[in-house]
Amino acid sequence: MPAAYTSQTCSTCGHRDPRSRNGVVFTCTSCGHLDHADTNAALNILNAAGLGRVRTWSPAPVGCEASTTRRAA
Numbered sequence: 001m002p003a004a005y006t007s008q009t010c011s012t013c014g015h016r017d018p019r020s021r022n023g024v025v026f027t028c029t030s031c032g033h034l035d036h037a038d039t040n041a042a043l044n045i046l047n048a049a050g051l052g053r054v055r056t057w058s059p060a061p062v063g064c065e066a067s068t069t070r071r072a073a
Ligand SMILES: [Zn+2]
Pocket: 010, 011, 012, 013, 014, 015, 028, 029, 030, 031, 032, 033
């Protein structure tokens, strides 16, 4: 993804529209995602780099399900 479009692209659905960007506010014209324009752009850059989970950053190791195996039956 060209860096020039990160401020016009929705970090949630990937829709790109210059109208989504309104000053410092980003409101996706497709899915309605609302975010700070800089935050949205940063998320797009991270998504492009394959690191798009910054919003709910949790270093949970892949394959570790220790916290979800509480099932008394
Ligand atoms: Zn969207």
